[in-house]
Amino acid sequence: MTVTLASDLSDLLVGYQTVRSYTDALAAPLSNEDQCIQSMPDVSPTKWHRAHVTWFFETFLLKTRLEGYREYHPAFGFLFNSYYETVGDRHPRPERGNLSRPSCEEVAAYRSHVDQAMAELLARPLDDATAELVLLGLHHEQQHQELLLMDIKHVLSTNRALWPAYHDLPPALAAVSDNGQPAADWTCFEGGDVWVGHDGAGFAFDNEGPRHRTILPPYRLANRLVTCGQWLEFMADGGYSTPTLWLSDGWYQRQEYGWEAPSYWDFHSEDGWRVFTLHGLEPLSPDEPVCHLSYYEADAFARWAGARLPTEAEWEHAAAEQKPGGNLGDQGRWHPAPAAGDGLSQLFGDVWEWTSSPYGPYPGFRPAPGAVGEYNGKFMVNQFVLRGGACVTPPGHIRATYRNFFHPHTRWHFSGMRLAQDV
Numbered sequence: 001m002t003v004t005l006a007s008d009l010s011d012l013l014v015g016y017q018t019v020r021s022y023t024d025a026l027a028a029p030l031s032n033e034d035q036c037i038q039s040m041p042d043v044s045p046t047k048w049h050r051a052h053v054t055w056f057f058e059t060f061l062l063k064t065r066l067e068g069y070r071e072y073h074p075a076f077g078f079l080f081n082s083y084y085e086t087v088g089d090r091h092p093r094p095e096r097g098n099l100s101r102p103s104c105e106e107v108a109a110y111r112s113h114v115d116q117a118m119a120e121l122l123a124r125p126l127d128d129a130t131a132e133l134v135l136l137g138l139h140h141e142q143q144h145q146e147l148l149l150m151d152i153k154h155v156l157s158t159n160r161a162l163w164p165a166y167h168d169l170p171p172a173l174a175a176v177s178d179n180g181q182p183a184a185d186w187t188c189f190e191g192g193d194v195w196v197g198h199d200g201a202g203f204a205f206d207n208e209g210p211r212h213r214t215i216l217p218p219y220r221l222a223n224r225l226v227t228c229g230q231w232l233e234f235m236a237d238g239g240y241s242t243p244t245l246w247l248s249d250g251w252y253q254r255q256e257y258g259w260e261a262p263s264y265w266d267f268h269s270e271d272g273w274r275v276f277t278l279h280g281l282e283p284l285s286p287d288e289p290v291c292h293l294s295y296y297e298a299d300a301f302a303r304w305a306g307a308r309l310p311t312e313a314e315w316e317h318a319a320a321e322q323k324p325g326g327n328l329g330d331q332g333r334w335h336p337a338p339a340a341g342d343g344l345s346q347l348f349g350d351v352w353e354w355t356s357s358p359y360g361p362y363p364g365f366r367p368a369p370g371a372v373g374e375y376n377g378k379f380m381v382n383q384f385v386l387r388g389g390a391c392v393t394p395p396g397h398i399r400a401t402y403r404n405f406f407h408p409h410t411r412w413h414f415s416g417m418r419l420a421q422d423v
């Protein structure tokens with residue numbers, strides 16, 4: 001299903017219904033038992049995602065903008081608030097998997113209750129502030145659609161006896177061949193005085209602006225993402241056992257977590273390396289982009305390869321003229337695909353690309369007033385920026401200025417890398 005949101009605020013009811021239906025479709029292959037598990041503190045149960053995005057619309061729109069609205073349940077504000085401290089107390093994040101109640105059926109009833117009220121609200125003339133808040137809520141739900149797939153992959157991966165699949169891979173996609181992989185090459189950029197950040201036309205999250213100028217020295221980017229085959233070479237050359245390749249904290253994390261390969265890789269004595277995917281356990285394909293890397297692993301590989309990670313400004317400058325497309329969530333593959341064709345490719349989709357840029361505010365950034373201002377600004381510390389979207393990202397949700405961010409030791413997200421060099 002392709003999900004595209006009108007950035008001009010038109011036809012919000014259709015956009016609302018489309019996004020909400022897609023969340024339901026993503027949850028449909030899962031049993032009630034699947035939807036209740038929290039496999040680690042960073043993961044949220046599917047049931048919680050479905051309720052939280054509903055709570056967002058109820059809390060920030062219906063309670064304040066629809067006269068006579070009846071709150072579904074007074075305890076849901078505590079159970080399904082994520083991190084909005086100014087709204088009120090919240091259930092601890094690491095304990096979301098302890099909530100056997102409300103049931104999946106009641107969460108579905110909660111969604112229906114809010115959807116009916118939102119249809120009433122969206123049938124009325126809306127002021128710009130309300131319309132923009134609806135659009136923010138829809139993009140927020142798209143973020144959780146991606147998180148839902150990331151999280152359920154981790155949940156299912158913990159069942160190492162069955163290696164259960166979330167969804168069967170469509171036969172047409174299973175037939176994708178690794179043959180004809182384009183040769184690794186570079187695209188050079190002159191750099192110079194360039195503009196970075198969102199220009200204000202259409203939707204963007206607040207952390208994408210203000211648009212500002214920056215100076216880029218000449219640089220070059222690898223035309224394709226780093227592949228599993230290249231990662232096998234790094235491993236065979238002692239990449240995980242050579243401390244001089246690693247940042248100090250990265251080496252500590254590698255030892256602490258026992259990293260010897262990317263997350264979801266599994267070695268079998270008879271079959272060699274296999275990788276767990278949303279379609280189950282599959283043979284490792286050397287031509288697919290390597291995925292589920294921490295920042296520290298990506299940085300170590302770049303050093304081993306005699307290169308570096310691009311800055312986020314370099315990545316955005318290179319991607320500015322490209323239209324978002326490629327292997328995004330609408331393809332139904334939900335797994336990185338080999339590159340096809342020559343030239344700079346795979347900038348959008350497949351994997352979120354680590355950059356060397358710490359996540360911080362752009363010059364002149366100011367959080368929005370009130371609870372909505374907690375959306376991005378308060379996380380601008382101790383994390384790194386990723387760009388480009390992934391194979392689980394809704395296509396209408398990504399653009400060249402989009403700034404994703406994660407802590408450098410995490411790797412359950414669909415994260416990979418592209419090499420850069422100075423010229």
